[in-house]
Amino acid sequence: MAGSRKTWRRDEIVAAAAHCFMQQGYHATRIDDVAAHLGCTKGRIYHYWPTKTDLFFDVHRAGMARLFAAVDPLPDGPNGAAQLAGLLHAHARAMLDHHTYETVVAQGVQVHRFDRLSDVQQQVMSDLIASRDRFETLFLQALMRGMADGSLACENPSITVKVLLGGLQWSIIWYRPQQGETEQDRADLAAQMVHPLLHGVKKHD
Amino acid sequence: MAGSRKTWRRDEIVAAAAHCFMQQGYHATRIDDVAAHLGCTKGRIYHYWPTKTDLFFDVHRAGMARLFAAVDPLPDGPNGAAQLAGLLHAHARAMLDHHTYETVVAQGVQVHRFDRLSDVQQQVMSDLIASRDRFETLFLQALMRGMADGSLACENPSITVKVLLGGLQWSIIWYRPQQGETEQDRADLAAQMVHPLLHGVKKHD
DNA sequence: GTCTATATACTGATAGAC
DNA sequence: GTCTATCAGTATATAGAC
Numbered sequence: 001m002a003g004s005r006k007t008w009r010r011d012e013i014v015a016a017a018a019h020c021f022m023q024q025g026y027h028a029t030r031i032d033d034v035a036a037h038l039g040c041t042k043g044r045i046y047h048y049w050p051t052k053t054d055l056f057f058d059v060h061r062a063g064m065a066r067l068f069a070a071v072d073p074l075p076d077g078p079n080g081a082a083q084l085a086g087l088l089h090a091h092a093r094a095m096l097d098h099h100t101y102e103t104v105v106a107q108g109v110q111v112h113r114f115d116r117l118s119d120v121q122q123q124v125m126s127d128l129i130a131s132r133d134r135f136e137t138l139f140l141q142a143l144m145r146g147m148a149d150g151s152l153a154c155e156n157p158s159i160t161v162k163v164l165l166g167g168l169q170w171s172i173i174w175y176r177p178q179q180g181e182t183e184q185d186r187a188d189l190a191a192q193m194v195h196p197l198l199h200g201v202k203k204h205d
Numbered sequence: 206m207a208g209s210r211k212t213w214r215r216d217e218i219v220a221a222a223a224h225c226f227m228q229q230g231y232h233a234t235r236i237d238d239v240a241a242h243l244g245c246t247k248g249r250i251y252h253y254w255p256t257k258t259d260l261f262f263d264v265h266r267a268g269m270a271r272l273f274a275a276v277d278p279l280p281d282g283p284n285g286a287a288q289l290a291g292l293l294h295a296h297a298r299a300m301l302d303h304h305t306y307e308t309v310v311a312q313g314v315q316v317h318r319f320d321r322l323s324d325v326q327q328q329v330m331s332d333l334i335a336s337r338d339r340f341e342t343l344f345l346q347a348l349m350r351g352m353a354d355g356s357l358a359c360e361n362p363s364i365t366v367k368v369l370l371g372g373l374q375w376s377i378i379w380y381r382p383q384q385g386e387t388e389q390d391r392a393d394l395a396a397q398m399v400h401p402l403l404h405g406v407k408k409h410d
Numbered sequence: 411g412t413c414t415a416t417a418t419a420c421t422g423a424t425a426g427a428c
Numbered sequence: 429g430t431c432t433a434t435c436a437g438t439a440t441a442t443a444g445a446c
Contacts, residue, residue, distance in 0.1 A: 009411090023318070023319070024318075024319055025230070025232065025315075025316065026232075027230065027231075027232030027233050028232050028316070028319065030438085030439060030440085031439080031440070031441085032439080032440095040412070041412070041413055041414080042440090042441085043411085043413050043414080044411075044412055044413085046440090046442080047412070050441090051441080052439095052440070052441090106378075108378075111230065111233070113228075113229075114228070114229055154400070154401055155396075155397050155400055156397040159394065159397045159398060160397070160400075160401050162375065162376075162379050163372040163373070163375070163398050163401055163402060164372065164401065165375070166371055166372045166373070166374070166375020166376070166378070166379075167368040167369065167371045167375070167402070168368070168371070169371070169375060170367065170368070170370070170371020170372070171367075171371070173311075173313075173371070174367050174371075189364065191360075192360050192361040192365070193364060193368050195360055195405075196359055196365045196368055196402070196405035196406050197368060197372070197401070197402075198405070199404070199405040199406070200400075200401035200402055200403070200404040200405025200406075201401050201404070201405075204409045214429090235420090235421060235422085236421080236422065236423085237421075237422095245430070245431085246431055246432075247422085248429085248430050248431050248432080249429075249430055249431085251422090251423070251424080252429060252430070253429095256422080256423080257422065257423090411446105412445105412446090413444100413445085413446080414443100414444090414446100415442100415443085415444090415445100416441105416442085416443080416444105417440105417441090417442075417443095418439100418440090418441085418442095419438100419439090419440085419441100420438085420439085420440095421437090421438085421439105422435105422436095422437085422438100423434105423435085423436090423437100424433100424434085424435075424436100425432100425433085425434085425435095426431100426432090426433090426434105427430105427431085427433100428429105428430090428431080428432100
């Protein structure tokens with residue numbers, strides 16, 4: 001059950017790990033750093049995860065879950081352009097709202113490309129890669145739909161999707177949550193980020 | 206002098222370090238990895254650089270130099286739109302051509318935010334940050350010029366520039382140089398990357 | 411379930427031979 | 429200028445007390 005004590009403990013640790021991985025990156029973060037951030041020692045962390053790698057994968061998974069949670073409830077909309085607009089706005093908001101987790105997602109599975117992973121870890125890594133692809137496909141489908149219904153236009157849909165998502169996801173580099181930032185501030189920023197991207201694929205006669 | 210034996214040795218090491226940092230990231234790369242990639246031992250590397258951090262900074266510097274080299278020779282062009290188009294195309298090409306170095310630039314100075322740095326290292330870091338800002342300003346100026354001369358339009362120039370550059374720079378995540386890739390292939394890819402971004406800020410009546 | 415203490419392994423950097 | 433050998437510091441992970 002989602003609200004169990006054990007789940008709560010795990011989530012608390014995942015959040016602390018996300019913070020540390022965001023600030024310092026995976027390799028520079030020591031398990032002791034995560035523990036210190038929680039005000040405990042690493043004994044607690046090793047009680048819930050066997051290795052640092054497994055903890056990272058769970059933070060990554062939590063980040064992906066937040067990305068999907070932002071776009072899954074969206075309606076399809078009247079045409080491809082409207083659908084893509086909804087997706088991009090929701091994704092921009094998610095990148096800002098969950099900046100900590102998404103910075104970890106951006107470090108991605110790349111960090112473990114050269115690690116020796118167990119079979120189980122390898123499977124987890126494959127699942128994470130698959131979920132990233134699935135996420136990108138949501139945007140690709142909206143773009144293709146828009147090209148079919150005449151509301152959108154572009155030369156190379158699969159490259160274009162990567163560029164559009166990149167424009168939003170690069171915010172992990174320059175954006176930092178601000179003290180006293182309101183919901184409205186973030187909504188405005190998200191809109192300003194999406195505008196040039198959406199305008200770039202809209203069909204103009 | 207640029208072609209001296211010592212300079213050549215340094216460049217060779219910087220290239221090997223760039224390759225390793227690109228593949229594994231800064232922290233996961235051991236000095237022994239860089240040496241192995243050169244077919245020597247770390248004695249050679251420590252003869253030219255006092256620390257791994259200083260080596261990283263030189264790779265970063267080399268990456269920034271390539272970015273500027275791609276856009277510095279460009280003419281201003283007849284208007285802001287033409288100027289920005291030239292900048293974006295050149296930058297897209299540079300991101301693909303120098304993928305290895307630019308992947309290191311993207312890791313940026315962030316990697317050393319929590320390191321204890323010497324005064325000299327701190328200064329080098331400041332210079333690198335300043336050069337990144339200067340680079341972004343080139344694009345911002347073209348955009349503002351275009352808004353003034355009526356060839357470009359956008360809501361928030363400084364956010365828009367970050368989004369446009371992000372769209373191109375995110376290619377370090379998904380692009381991998383392909384075996385047998387021609388100049389034309391890369392030029393085409395660059396054009397496909399730039400198209401939606403440029404279209405997004407062009408003024409349509 | 412969490413802590414302390416520690417084993418074990420790794421890696422940045424140095425010293426000194428050649 | 430490059431190599432070999434090694435030190436010293438650090439970090440993951442474990443064992444066992446509480």
